Amino acid sequence: MRIKSLRKIRFLLPLLGLCSCGPTQLDRPLVVASFYPVWFLADAIGGDAIDVENLTPAGTEPHDFELVPSAVRKIADASLCFVNGLGMEAWTDSLLPSYQKKTIILSEGLPTQSVDGAVDPHIWLDTALYRQMGEKVLSSMVQALPSYAGEFRANFASFCADLTEMEASAKEIAASIAGKPIAVSHAAYGYLCNEFHLKQIYINGLSPDQEPTQQTMTQVLDAIASYGIDTVFFEELASPAVAQAIAKASGAKAESLNPLEGLEEDEIAEGATYFSVYLENLHKIQEAKP
Amino acid sequence: MFHYEFMIIAFVVATMLALVFPLLGGPVVYKKLSSSGDALAHSSLAGIAIGLVSGLNPMLISIITCVVSFLIIGVLRRKFGKHAEIGVVVVLSGAIALSGILSGYAKAANFDSYLFGSILLLSYEEVYVVAGLLLVTLLFSIFFYQRQLHCLYSEEEAHISGIKTGWLDLLHSLLFALAVAIGSKAVGALVVSSMVVLPTASALLLRKGYCFTLFASLGYSLLAMLGGIVASYYLDWKPGATSAGIAVSALLITLIVRALVTFFKKKALASRG
Numbered sequence: 001m002r003i004k005s006l007r008k009i010r011f012l013l014p015l016l017g018l019c020s021c022g023p024t025q026l027d028r029p030l031v032v033a034s035f036y037p038v039w040f041l042a043d044a045i046g047g048d049a050i051d052v053e054n055l056t057p058a059g060t061e062p063h064d065f066e067l068v069p070s071a072v073r074k075i076a077d078a079s080l081c082f083v084n085g086l087g088m089e090a091w092t093d094s095l096l097p098s099y100q101k102k103t104i105i106l107s108e109g110l111p112t113q114s115v116d117g118a119v120d121p122h123i124w125l126d127t128a129l130y131r132q133m134g135e136k137v138l139s140s141m142v143q144a145l146p147s148y149a150g151e152f153r154a155n156f157a158s159f160c161a162d163l164t165e166m167e168a169s170a171k172e173i174a175a176s177i178a179g180k181p182i183a184v185s186h187a188a189y190g191y192l193c194n195e196f197h198l199k200q201i202y203i204n205g206l207s208p209d210q211e212p213t214q215q216t217m218t219q220v221l222d223a224i225a226s227y228g229i230d231t232v233f234f235e236e237l238a239s240p241a242v243a244q245a246i247a248k249a250s251g252a253k254a255e256s257l258n259p260l261e262g263l264e265e266d267e268i269a270e271g272a273t274y275f276s277v278y279l280e281n282l283h284k285i286q287e288a289k290p
Numbered sequence: 291m292f293h294y295e296f297m298i299i300a301f302v303v304a305t306m307l308a309l310v311f312p313l314l315g316g317p318v319v320y321k322k323l324s325s326s327g328d329a330l331a332h333s334s335l336a337g338i339a340i341g342l343v344s345g346l347n348p349m350l351i352s353i354i355t356c357v358v359s360f361l362i363i364g365v366l367r368r369k370f371g372k373h374a375e376i377g378v379v380v381v382l383s384g385a386i387a388l389s390g391i392l393s394g395y396a397k398a399a400n401f402d403s404y405l406f407g408s409i410l411l412l413s414y415e416e417v418y419v420v421a422g423l424l425l426v427t428l429l430f431s432i433f434f435y436q437r438q439l440h441c442l443y444s445e446e447e448a449h450i451s452g453i454k455t456g457w458l459d460l461l462h463s464l465l466f467a468l469a470v471a472i473g474s475k476a477v478g479a480l481v482v483s484s485m486v487v488l489p490t491a492s493a494l495l496l497r498k499g500y501c502f503t504l505f506a507s508l509g510y511s512l513l514a515m516l517g518g519i520v521a522s523y524y525l526d527w528k529p530g531a532t533s534a535g536i537a538v539s540a541l542l543i544t545l546i547v548r549a550l551v552t553f554f555k556k557k558a559l560a561s562r563g
Contacts, residue, residue: 067408067410068522068527069410069522069523069527072294072296073294076294091408094408094411094412096296096413099295099296
């Protein structure tokens with residue numbers, strides 16, 4: 001009787017095989033980053049020495065991102081997990097203690113701004129703060145993977161050179177756009193506005209996909225009319241519907257502006273980087289009226 | 291797969307919830323209140339929204355809103371008599387309205403994490419909470435097995451024979467609400483509503499006795515929850531949605547197999563006759 005019932009579950013035996021395979025053996029150390037600007041930093045500093053993977057797939061809005069099994073597996077396998085913090089990655093809090101130990105929150109200790117009383121997480125749009133985030137990436141990578149320290153430091157130096165070069169180009173544009181009001185679909189540009197003395201008129205607050213109330217719609221339309229704004233900026237990764245509706249109602253044109261939360265796959269393939277998109281944003285703001 | 295800490299936890303919690311859901315969901319199906327799981331899942335969202343906005347513990351508030359909602363469903367069910375389902379829809383609509391309005395005031399990212407929940411991101415505290423829930427559910431199901439069966443067969447008869455049906459109903463409501471609230475946090479509101487109903491529904495298709503149906507529903511539930519986790523691991527799908535998909539597929543396959551069996555039985559009878 002007992003043997004018979006054992007036979008019945010014989011077909012389950014191959015399942016035991018699933019338990020026996022050991023952890024994924026990696027030849028190169030793996031570091032993961034929560035979304036594009038964080039990944040860009042880690043990848044620039046890690047360079048060819050290590051593997052750096054972006055947990056948020058290209059073309060996905062980080063706010064909408066939900067961890068799939070492969071993403072959690074990557075966190076488990078990685079030596080370090082870099083996140084921006086400030087509520088961009090709601091899942092950080094629910095990670096197991098052993099995974100939280102290797103999670104580095106880059107915004108920690110940095111000065112932040114707020115929008116409507118909530119902390120603005122789009123801290124990577126401030127180039128000075130972005131450099132500081134880079135320093136934090138460098139120091140944690142050096143600590144976790146000391147054998148690659150030399151390469152990391154060299155990579156960081158060249159990253160800083162590129163960033164400084166970009167800042168120089170940005171400065172040339174700065175004078176022409178100072179004081180300009182811009183209409184945007186979501187209040188992602190607080191840090192950019194602070195750096196270039198812009199004024200953002202936003203339809204949505206910090207969350208890109210919220211539905212605006214009728215009150216905000218009227219306020220935004222009034223502001224657009226009174227400043228004589230001719231361009232409403234939307235972001236490619238979120239739904240452009242609201243910005244398009246506002247543009248239509250006010251007679252302005254809708255144009256994309258990338259808060260660098262993520263890039264599309266083809267943009268990356270065409271060689272777009274944090275630097276190129278940042279400058280492109282400024283050019284678009286320069287072209288917009290008033 | 292099992293060398294990952296998060297997968298072991300997911301597996302353990304999935305197993306426990308897979309046992310809890312049909313044990314408490316079964317009676318709900320028999321009472322013709324299948325969609326109340328959905329209504330309660332949304333009530334738990336409303337509770338979480340209230341918690342996030344007011345700064346109170348979201349989990350606790352969601353348990354309270356779930357219990358209150360189920361009690362309201364119970365009252366409306368008696369009011370509407372034959373059209374008992376209307377009560378469920380009323381509560382569902384109220385819950386959607388409340389969570390929709392309040393979620394505008396809560397931090398969206400926070401709210402979303404409760405909306406979908408993820409079995410891959412559970413803490414040890416949540417494992418203990420689910421274990422406690424399983425223990426209470428098992429005690430309830432074993433201790434009140436006969437009485438519950440009697441009640442489901444005929445509430446009036448059970449009442450006349452001296453069973454305190456009101457109390458039994460209340461106790462079951464409390465546990466069911468608790469299971470939905472805890473389940474919503476662990477695997478997401480959307481998955482809970484399907485997991486409390488589909489296993490029992492599939493088991494009912496087998497047309498056997500109460501006890502057999504109960505165990506069959508546990509089987510279906512385990513298949514969906516554990517199958518969902520294993521499949522999602524290899525296919526890189528969202529675990530909750532995969533579980534719900536397997537539960538629906540299992541139901542449809544059971545339906546088709548049953549239809550084929552009856553068809554061939556009839557054919558065999560006809561050819562013999």
